[in-house]
Amino acid sequence: MYWTFRIIALLVSFGGSIFAAPIVLQVDATEAPRKIYHAELHIPAAPGPLTLFYPKWIPGDHAPTGPINDLAGLRISASGKPLFWKRDSIELFAFHIDVPESASSVDVKLDFLSAAEAGGSNSISSTSELAILSWNQMILYPQGQASDDLEVTAHLRLPRDWKFGTALPVAATNGNSIEFKTVSLTTLVDSPLLAGSHFRRIELTPGATPAHYLDIAADNDKALNPPPTLVEKYRKVVREVRGLFGASHYREYHFLLALSDQLPHFGLEHHESSEDRAREDYFTDFASNLTDATLVPHEFIHSWNGKYRRPDGLNTRNFEEPMRGDLLWVYEGLTQYLGWVLAARSELVTADLNRQFLALAAANLDNRAGREWRSLADTAISAQRLYEARRDWESMRRGVDFYDEGLLIWLEVDTTIRKQSQGNKSLDDFCHIFFGAPDGPPQVKPYTFESLTEALNNIAAYDWKAFFETRLNRIGTDRAPLGGIETGGYRLTYVDQVSQSQKALEEIRPDVSVAYSIGLRLNGDGLIIDVLPEMSAARAGLGPGMKVVRVNGQEYDGELLREEVRKTKTGGSLELTVRNGRSLSNYKLNYHDGGKYPMLQRNGQAALIDDILKPLTR
Secondary structure, three states, X not given: OOOOOOOOOOOEEEOOEEEOOOEEEEEEOOOHHHOEEEEEEEEEOOOEEEEEEOOOOEOOOOEOOOOHHHEEEEEEEEOOEEEOOEEOOOOOOEEEXXXXXXXXXXXXXXXEEOOOOOOOOOOOOEOOOEEEEOHHHHOOEEOOXXXXXXXXXXXXXXXXXXXXXXXXXXXXXXXOEEEEOOEEHHHHHOOOEEEEOOEEEEEOOOOOOOOEEEEEEEOOHHHHOOOHHHHHHHHHHHHHHHHHHOOOOOOOEEEEEEEOOOOOOOEEEOOOEEEEXXXXXXXXXXXXXXXXXXXXXXXXXXXXXXXXXEEHHHOOOOOOOOOOOOOHHHHOHHHHHHHHHHHHHOOOOOHHHHHHHHHHHHHHHHOOHHHHOOOHHHHHHOHHHHOOOOOOOHHXXXXXXXXXXXXXXXXXXXXXXXXXXXXXOOHHHHHHHHOOOOOOOOOOEEEOHHHHHHHHHHHOOOOXXXXXXXXXXXXXXXXXXXXXXXXXXXXXXXXXXOOHHHHHHHHHOOEEEEOOOOOEEEEOOOEEEEEOOOOHHHHHOOOOOOEEEEEOOEEOOHHHHHHHHHHHHHOOOOEEEEEEOOEEEEEEOOOOOOOOEEEEEEOOOOOHHHHHOOOOOO
């Protein structure tokens, strides 16, 4: 051990057992480049049976994603003597021990083995140059206790010369050792840390309260330097979000941005910070910056929608209580919509390119075969399983559609409010009231479907209950909810040229989509990812897992496939040579309509979408 444990009186009684506060957690991250962390815990405890719990249901993941398989080297002792532990046979995240009569605490040692290969949200979190530390991966706590009621004092040792960013308040630093202020277990788990040998902090609101910081760690120094114009856009994100909500619910805010081609790229929300991961060339490459334009706004908005205001079913008492995702179409869907809006308002993306992304999302949802049997509401309830679902057969299965379909629904809410109020009100007014004042430190204010619709009715009287229930629960032949696009002055159509936004997406994620012509999505090597039923490729007998090796006798290439599809409109034929396991077969597709790529075109109504995307602030 390299820190002295505090001696603390037994202060707090929980359900018959007496625990002192705080738990002391010491994390040695000096081997983070090897993808291994060492942790030691000092947990006050009373004699008798005690169950320690490894966090299972992780906020932001909405699922039991606690990486229990990566917990190793678990040793528990009391008064210097080893204790026998036994994992629960049903709840595998729980460990039973007996605390000796003479003991007033237990000591725990464990290792966390960070993933070495790509996977889901618990995959690679460190490289040789940087690391993202999630405290839930390093801790055990007494089962059954509310995370708000348990206090933790955390200590951390980093590799030499590494710098760090986190919203967790710091008590003291000594070289590469940091002591943090005592906080609740809730706050600890909600405050990840980004560290690295190549690190830079940019103040986004100099001199203002609360402060906002862009903390960047990358695999090299060159990646740390966003152009001044881009920094100004991030400053505008802060101004626009403040203009939208009118208040904040954090002491200070840290955008934790990890730039690496070795990490999975995604975002995860926290109350006083966001964990954003993007490509190493994120600041300098047009396609990288364009395709992730909504990343920072989306996770930032979650501080209001998801953290401060939280669906009652996701407002759990601790990390062992199951979450209910019924309202994820609000938590994630409304945030998806606001992130899309704020990306344009802050000029991270132009309004035209933003509409192109909207067209791609709308077309994808409007061609979901799974709509015939599965409601949008069911995708939200099933989120904990769908996050890890495979990509093949996604059209028939449906995925986490509550994100983009939630965007479409909330766009329709916005345009409906504007129509009902003759332009005097908008969804901005709802956000200002529902997520806004008063300013203050982090707190959680849960909501229900009923309180949500009541608040909307206070903005614009309408049958919001029926509005949502129809769109959430309908199945059968209904298509995607495109009412907001149409009322917003546009219509979804298909043209024979790939949009700039789709080109950027396919450059970053090298897939090829000819989904709305022949019904195929493929990777860059011709492997079929998904097939849309009722389209020519499916009718010909093609399916996921097969690989297109030739197109009309020529070696497969994505652009060649597109060109041959385009020629079908002027009489060209389309024959694909496909490998399926050991079999190699030719499939002739009965298709004659050329290329079809989604685009929004004006429909003659007032262009409300254009108004929605205009900045609120100067």
